[in-house]
Amino acid sequence: KAGVTQTPRYLIKTRGQQVTLSCSPISGHRSVSWYQQTPGQGLQFLFEYFSETQRNKGNFPGRFSGRQFSNSRSEMNVSTLELGDSALYLCASSLEGTSGGQETQYFGPGTRLLVL
Amino acid sequence: QKEVEQNSGPLSVPEGAIASLNCTYSDRVSQSFFWYRQYSGKSPELIMSIYSNGDKEDGRFTAQLNKASQYVSLLIRDSQPSDSATYLCAVNSNTGNQFYFGTGTSLTVIP
Numbered sequence: 001k002a003g004v005t006q007t008p009r010y011l012i013k014t015r016g017q018q019v020t021l022s023c024s025p026i027s028g029h030r031s032v033s034w035y036q037q038t039p040g041q042g043l044q045f046l047f048e049y050f051s052e053t054q055r056n057k058g059n060f061p062g063r064f065s066g067r068q069f070s071n072s073r074s075e076m077n078v079s080t081l082e083l084g085d086s087a088l089y090l091c092a093s094s095l096e097g098t099s100g101g102q103e104t105q106y107f108g109p110g111t112r113l114l115v116l
Numbered sequence: 117q118k119e120v121e122q123n124s125g126p127l128s129v130p131e132g133a134i135a136s137l138n139c140t141y142s143d144r145v146s147q148s149f150f151w152y153r154q155y156s157g158k159s160p161e162l163i164m165s166i167y168s169n170g171d172k173e174d175g176r177f178t179a180q181l182n183k184a185s186q187y188v189s190l191l192i193r194d195s196q197p198s199d200s201a202t203y204l205c206a207v208n209s210n211t212g213n214q215f216y217f218g219t220g221t222s223l224t225v226i227p
Contacts, residue, residue, distance in 0.1 A: 033214075033215070035217075041219075042204075042217060042218070042219035042220060043160075043204065043217040045214055045215065045216070045217075048214060056214045058214075088159075090159055090160070092215075102147075102148050102165065102167055102208075103208075104150065104162050104165060105150075105206075105215055106162070107152075107159040107160050107161070108159060109158070109159050110159045
């Protein structure tokens with residue numbers, strides 16, 4: 001079974017621009033979560049989507065948004081990019097994503113975003 | 117604010133030794149705990165999951181969970197240079213499918 005895929009793998013943008021990242025979960029997985037990883041902050045939860053609905057949201061500004069399609073593929077968008085948005089953006093999928101559940105989240109390879 | 121705390125390290129052990137990685141969490145009702153390994157420049161990959169108090173062994177890896185003390189650990193026996201990586205502790209919140217990650221412990225196994 002194919003793993004989680006993310007595109008693009010690398011991206012360079014300038015301040016003020018916007019960016020869209022894409023994630024395709026493992027086949028059959030319906031929950032998709034997004035994380036931002038920086039050396040100083042570690043893995044920070046952005047949001048989780050299930051059945052095309054945002055089910056959980058982390059503590060990030062409204063410039064960060066996402067959506068999920070009927071085939072469970074997900075996109076995240078960052079508008080008005082800032083230098084501090086430079087990070088590795090990771091997508092993770094799980095089957096149903098139950099609260100406190102025993103399902104594992106499987107990570108994609110990530111998109112490395114550099115904002116200049 | 118649910119928190120997961122790990123010693124950032126770096127932790128260095130000689131090849132063949134036991135590496136011990138520790139993690140504490142603040143949410144007393146958390147039920148599911150995971151250890152991920154992340155090589156430099158790569159994404160996290162699951163090593164172990166544990167849900168019940170006690171020990172769980174998988175090859176050279178043993179996860180230990182003590183819910184009363186809100187403590188979870190990972191032991192790596194017969195450490196190999198290929199084990200050199202950052203190890204992330206994760207807790208699945210009971211209030212939504214939200215994983216909380218520690219900042220990771222950097223492990224170096226010296227040949």
